[in-house]
Amino acid sequence: MKTAVVLLPGLNRDRDMIAALTTITGKAPQTVWQTETTLPDVDLVVVPGGFSFGDYLRCGAIAARSPVMRAVAAAAEKGVPVLGVCNGFQILCEAGLLPGALMRNAALRFVCREVKLEVVNAETRFTGAYRQGQVIRCPVAHHDGNYFADAATLKRLQDEGRIVFRYAEGTNPNGAIADIAGIVNEAGNVLGMMPHPENLVEAEHGGTDGRGIFESVLGMSPSLAA
């Protein structure tokens, strides 16, 4: 089970992601710096959260044009699973690997709390460990998580089952359209989500609800207690 984590200046959740992947796979992920033009041969590439390049211009905009993201796009094109969390989701949208954009939270506040996520599609490569419609816990921490897509894109996402996670039980923390918390690309191998599943993967975190995403995409047998 080999994984890689993309490193960009200004990210701050890379260490959490590395710790989570190490715990889950038993092996530390390889790290790939922003100037790299190739990725190692791995089973999962993760773009973690933070504030790459200080969120200059727009969140994720500068990072999306970095050399390593061209390598991520090439890997995604070949079918390698790619997970973007928080700033990683913003970067994947800015890079054109996922549709739509993440805008400033509707209430303008930075939100750092736990939300409820409904697993809207349990048949993606990232959600096989969950039940359809299952509601899981997951922390969020962001200022720009207000997902927006035009009406045609939104309809397509809905019709094609590409909305993977929705904020449930009135916990939408950012005004995201249709309560969208996470989506996949057309081929289903690129998932972007605002919440941080890497922060809920071991008992010491207070729960393991986030673990299923990693176990699903890495083809591991689920250890879900949820």
Next chain:
Amino acid sequence: MIKARIIVTLKTGVLDPQGKAIESALGNLGIDGVGAVRQGKVFDVTLEGDDAAGARAKLDAMCEQLLANTVIENYSVEIA
């Protein structure tokens, strides 16, 4: 030398929470009669040479590829 100004604005219909916050701050200042505020960005770009047509193409390319996110934003380019 060619000087250009690029203006990036949110598309109509895209919620602008920052514009809304500015509206409410204007109300707090007692400046009334404000219908709406939409926030945008201005980029002043200097290009070498004096090829206006080439500059226009280059400026459009930089807007499409980086300065604007055309999912949510429109842009306009003025060459001085």
